[in-house]
Amino acid sequence: MHVITDARPGRDPLAVVTAAVAAAGRLGLVDRLAIQVRVEDDVTDRAAYGLATEVLAECRPAGVLCLVNDRLHVALAVGADGAHVGADDLPVAAARKVLGPGTVLGATCRDEVAARSAVRAGATYLGVGPAFVSSTKTGLPAPLGAAKIGAVARAVPGTPVVAIGGVTLDTAPGLIAAGAAAVAVVGAVAAAADPGHAVERLLKALA
Numbered sequence: 001m002h003v004i005t006d007a008r009p010g011r012d013p014l015a016v017v018t019a020a021v022a023a024a025g026r027l028g029l030v031d032r033l034a035i036q037v038r039v040e041d042d043v044t045d046r047a048a049y050g051l052a053t054e055v056l057a058e059c060r061p062a063g064v065l066c067l068v069n070d071r072l073h074v075a076l077a078v079g080a081d082g083a084h085v086g087a088d089d090l091p092v093a094a095a096r097k098v099l100g101p102g103t104v105l106g107a108t109c110r111d112e113v114a115a116r117s118a119v120r121a122g123a124t125y126l127g128v129g130p131a132f133v134s135s136t137k138t139g140l141p142a143p144l145g146a147a148k149i150g151a152v153a154r155a156v157p158g159t160p161v162v163a164i165g166g167v168t169l170d171t172a173p174g175l176i177a178a179g180a181a182a183v184a185v186v187g188a189v190a191a192a193a194d195p196g197h198a199v200e201r202l203l204k205a206l207a
């Protein structure tokens with residue numbers, strides 16, 4: 001499961017990350033969790049670097065994978081495990097060149113053609129969505145649903161597909177059953193009254 005930071009004003013992304021990492025540790029499932037540092041577009045590189053540094057300091061000692069969204073230079077500067085790019089970011093092949101061969105590189109794809117192309121260009125996993133309506137990101141295309149996400153996953157055997165967008169405790173198992181290797185969440189964890197408990201429940205539901 002990927003937990004993506006909600007770094008909108010008024011949120012406390014580091015507290016959510018700390019709770020998520022602790023929850024995975026309690027369950028002995030740190031290898032099932034990845035944290036993606038995602039900040040708003042208008043956040044300065046300095047602030048993104050600061051948050052990524054703090055998040056990595058939680059993840060690395062615990063053995064939890066740490067990825068950075070969009071900003072490859074921040075990923076490299078903090079020594080993250082990898083990064084995620086989409087249509088408005090560097091192309092996948094360019095991102096692979098910047099990151100080098102040994103790092104995790106995720107790419108957003110919404111259909112089979114884009115998925116095959118991203119894998120050829122060097123993506124190690126694909127973020128495919130939106131699975132359902134998202135409450136934390138606007139401007140997305142219509143939801144794909146579980147069946148379409150499964151079809152994209154079948155187009156790229158051997159490359160994990162991470163389903164994203166409106167994923168909840170109720171919908172996550174159906175996405176895995178359809179063929180996704182994992183799910184990515186923002187609101188289902190960040191907006192929960194107890195983010196650590198939300199991560200525990202999600203990890204248990206997917207174990």
Ligand SMILES: Cc1ncc(COP(=O)(O)OP(=O)(O)O)c(N)n1
Pocket residue numbers: 002036038069070084085086087088089106107108126127128162164184
């Ligand atoms: C796992 C995962 N999947 C998709 C995305 C979305 O990336 P992108 O399309 O570049 O949009 P932004 O997140 O940059 O707004 C993601 N971040 N993670």
Ligand SMILES: Cc1nc(C(=O)O)sc1CCOP(=O)(O)O
Pocket residue numbers: 108128129130131133134135136137140164165166167184185186187188
């Ligand atoms: C950042 C992002 N990308 C998406 C895509 O479909 O590309 S959906 C999304 C938001 C995910 O947050 P939540 O779990 O709150 O819906």
Ligand SMILES: [Mg+2]
Pocket residue numbers: 069070084085086087088089
């Ligand atoms: Mg992006």
